[in-house]
Amino acid sequence: MATQEDDPYLVSQALDIQNIVQGLLKQRALVRLDIPGHAVSIITTLLEVDSKAKTLVWDNASDDKINSQLLRAPVVRLQGMLERVMIEFTGRLHPTMEGGRPAFSMAWPTHLRRMQRREFFRMDVPASNPVTCIVKDSALPNGQATLPLANISAGGLQLIDKLDLLANHPIGTLFDDCVLHLPGTGTLTVTLRLLRHTRLLQEGDKPLLMVACRYFNLPANRQITLQQYVGALERAVLARRWGTE
Secondary structure: OOOOOOOOOEEOOHHHHHHHHHHHHHOOOOEEEEOOOOOOEEEEOEEEEEOOOOEEEEEOOOOHHHHHHHHHOOOEEEEEEEOOEEEEEEEOEEEEEEOOEEEEEEEOOOOEEEEOOHHHOOEEOOOOOOOEEEEEOOOOHHHEEEEEEEEEOOOEEEEEEOOOOOOOOOOOOEEEEEEEEEOOOEEEEEEEEEEEEEEEEEOOEEEEEEEEEEEOOOOHHHHHHHHHHHHHHHHHHHHHHOOOO
16 A cells, blocks of 8 residues: 555545545536546546435436446546645445436445546556566566566556556655557657555456556656656547547
8 A cells, every 4th residue: 555655646534535535426426437557437426425425426328338337446546636736536336226217336445536637537558559678687587577567658658567566666666767559659768666566456357466556756758748648548548438530
């Protein structure tokens, strides 16, 4: 688990979390609900906050198939804007009723992330056009490993580590001269700082290790390139959503 020092965007104080979720409810903020690593997402709103039971109730989708996929997922991610600040947290959904209609319920988050810079919005990497990163470290076999990305932003990325190659590396480890292969953009050499390890539960299989990293001392020109790439991913998602490609 990352500490506040490891992740400056982490919010873990109960009162702060309560104020944020109440803000999402009061402002009827639109929230993107998705399954990390899968092309399943909806736009939803928070319908109810139960402070005593510590639960949140979300509007569900009109498509029963999508609702079933979201309910089966071991974890879902929610991302939304509150007063121009990106809010992100994860949890597991359960079926419930709200106002006589089906809805989603989830436990109150014990922590969330609050990112005040728009360029840190994370985009899932499409399976049809994967992004890989060559991580270099003397403790790795042959001194390096090529890992696929689950998602990427202009502030950092999340690696899929199927072989647990980075499982024993401590938080804060720096990986110098890593090479990002960005389809349609080219390669970028970056230094990564290990931010946290997360185990993603999978049905019928062992938990998958996800490794979040932050860019370290990233030159301005490379950050601009990353912003452009993330922006292109977002435009492609919106274009598919609206049927323009």
